[in-house]
Amino acid sequence: MAVVDWIAVDWGTTHMRAWLMAADGQVLDARSSDRGMGTLAPEGYEAALLALVADDLADGTVPVIVCGMAGAKQGWAEAPYAAVPCAPPDPRGARHVPTQDARLQVYILSGVSQHSPAEVMRGEETQIKGLIASRPDFDGVACLPGTHTKWAHLSAGEIVSFQTFMTGEMFALLSQQSVLRHTVASTGWDDDAFATAVDDAMSRPQAVAAKLFGLRADALLNALDGATARARLSGLLIGIELAAARPYWLGQQVALIGAAASCDAYQNALTAQGVPVLRLDPTEMTLAGLSAAYSELEPS
Amino acid sequence: MAVVDWIAVDWGTTHMRAWLMAADGQVLDARSSDRGMGTLAPEGYEAALLALVADDLADGTVPVIVCGMAGAKQGWAEAPYAAVPCAPPDPRGARHVPTQDARLQVYILSGVSQHSPAEVMRGEETQIKGLIASRPDFDGVACLPGTHTKWAHLSAGEIVSFQTFMTGEMFALLSQQSVLRHTVASTGWDDDAFATAVDDAMSRPQAVAAKLFGLRADALLNALDGATARARLSGLLIGIELAAARPYWLGQQVALIGAAASCDAYQNALTAQGVPVLRLDPTEMTLAGLSAAYSELEPS
Numbered sequence: 001m002a003v004v005d006w007i008a009v010d011w012g013t014t015h016m017r018a019w020l021m022a023a024d025g026q027v028l029d030a031r032s033s034d035r036g037m038g039t040l041a042p043e044g045y046e047a048a049l050l051a052l053v054a055d056d057l058a059d060g061t062v063p064v065i066v067c068g069m070a071g072a073k074q075g076w077a078e079a080p081y082a083a084v085p086c087a088p089p090d091p092r093g094a095r096h097v098p099t100q101d102a103r104l105q106v107y108i109l110s111g112v113s114q115h116s117p118a119e120v121m122r123g124e125e126t127q128i129k130g131l132i133a134s135r136p137d138f139d140g141v142a143c144l145p146g147t148h149t150k151w152a153h154l155s156a157g158e159i160v161s162f163q164t165f166m167t168g169e170m171f172a173l174l175s176q177q178s179v180l181r182h183t184v185a186s187t188g189w190d191d192d193a194f195a196t197a198v199d200d201a202m203s204r205p206q207a208v209a210a211k212l213f214g215l216r217a218d219a220l221l222n223a224l225d226g227a228t229a230r231a232r233l234s235g236l237l238i239g240i241e242l243a244a245a246r247p248y249w250l251g252q253q254v255a256l257i258g259a260a261a262s263c264d265a266y267q268n269a270l271t272a273q274g275v276p277v278l279r280l281d282p283t284e285m286t287l288a289g290l291s292a293a294y295s296e297l298e299p300s
Numbered sequence: 301m302a303v304v305d306w307i308a309v310d311w312g313t314t315h316m317r318a319w320l321m322a323a324d325g326q327v328l329d330a331r332s333s334d335r336g337m338g339t340l341a342p343e344g345y346e347a348a349l350l351a352l353v354a355d356d357l358a359d360g361t362v363p364v365i366v367c368g369m370a371g372a373k374q375g376w377a378e379a380p381y382a383a384v385p386c387a388p389p390d391p392r393g394a395r396h397v398p399t400q401d402a403r404l405q406v407y408i409l410s411g412v413s414q415h416s417p418a419e420v421m422r423g424e425e426t427q428i429k430g431l432i433a434s435r436p437d438f439d440g441v442a443c444l445p446g447t448h449t450k451w452a453h454l455s456a457g458e459i460v461s462f463q464t465f466m467t468g469e470m471f472a473l474l475s476q477q478s479v480l481r482h483t484v485a486s487t488g489w490d491d492d493a494f495a496t497a498v499d500d501a502m503s504r505p506q507a508v509a510a511k512l513f514g515l516r517a518d519a520l521l522n523a524l525d526g527a528t529a530r531a532r533l534s535g536l537l538i539g540i541e542l543a544a545a546r547p548y549w550l551g552q553q554v555a556l557i558g559a560a561a562s563c564d565a566y567q568n569a570l571t572a573q574g575v576p577v578l579r580l581d582p583t584e585m586t587l588a589g590l591s592a593a594y595s596e597l598e599p600s
Binding site: 173 | 373381413414415417418419420448463464465466467469470473474477478479480504505506507508509510511512513514516517518520521522524537540541543544545
């Protein structure tokens, strides 16, 4: 294998991923583990990282650029938030974390915060940095569907404002933990049921409160299909999100960055509103963002 | 103890309660266990009931009037739904369940269903029966706050239509299982925060989607108090419910039947809208409903 020039790390709550990077920007190897923030005390991070990359370290020092929850208060070391309006954080303001192993030079990138309404992100700002770095001409809004979906207004390379929706977490809780778990299938889909539910929720957002239990009743009385229930639940939750996020997407192009299944649903809902959508691969954006940070930190 | 004339039973998902009743309507004793529907196979119900009441049975047969989830498909024996518009079910249409112990004569009361929008209730119809029996002059709407809050239009002793909101279950999931569990205290309250959140959600129901994660961000950035977060979360969820339930309460008197803390919150929110509220004790209503059913079954 070619010499590892630096290491890119995305450290989330449940998982961490590391990429061994060559000087020319090539990815030499991608590795991952389930040692997410939720499983680690501060003193456990270095070992968790070394377990993935130690064998490939050269004798000199190797920069390690980390984004995500490793920078949270309960993470490896706190990397303070940068406040909007701001460019996705400059790595020269990153938190340098001392390590036992002298070969590692670890930098944890800051998250981004907003004063009013109160908002925070950790990790998504790096994907937005990737979007800005890889699509400098992009003029629009970023939407990052996930457990906590983020919407961000971008302008002139800066995050101007952003908002978070717990849509993914609500879907998981309602479909797996609530009384609806008996009704909502774990797979399957129904495009028409989704589109109708999005419309219902966008035109009457309070319908969401009224229609959730209706899924259960419809299953008991009318043998509602589990895949249809799944699509309808997703549509209600994405619909109320789109109603609230209207100031973000109205009249804008939307860059969707996230897992394929979630992005498919958002794309269908946005396209039905006449909103042009640009789909971007989330891993590619994370790597582009970490690479941009690395090149700012160590100009070649 | 005086002779047990009949036994009233409220069999829920997590608990069951039994009352030993005298011929004159007096409650001789109240007993309960955690042998709810969720813990029992059909063949376990009789033993769970006998464990509470066997010692007090006389030699003759004793009618046992049961409401609630014991009548669900996955319960003791299915008691089919009566469809609205209808009076709370007549016990002469109740499901008679054969028992091994010849002293028991078990009747499980039907639930109530609605065709469109699809709705079901099991247990609440008996509290509504209690309301109608004990307050024959009541002219208004019934609201039964709980895990699944029910709103019911009543007219001339009948349930005309009803709607279910998962507000209680959503509050429990969000406050105990979601990322908000770090932010929302398990006790404590803030009346002003509640009232403001109800207003926000009623005037802009989509605000609920936008403001949930804001509780977490407000805690991280501004050290939002856990009791305030609790009241604000409750206000957002009750507010969107009231926005959707407006056709029920607008211009009506509302009878609130439920646990005191929940009813306090609903009462505050409804009173702020100028809605007159009648508070009724839920156990009293259950017993009044079961007693009315018993007297219809065995006219004295």
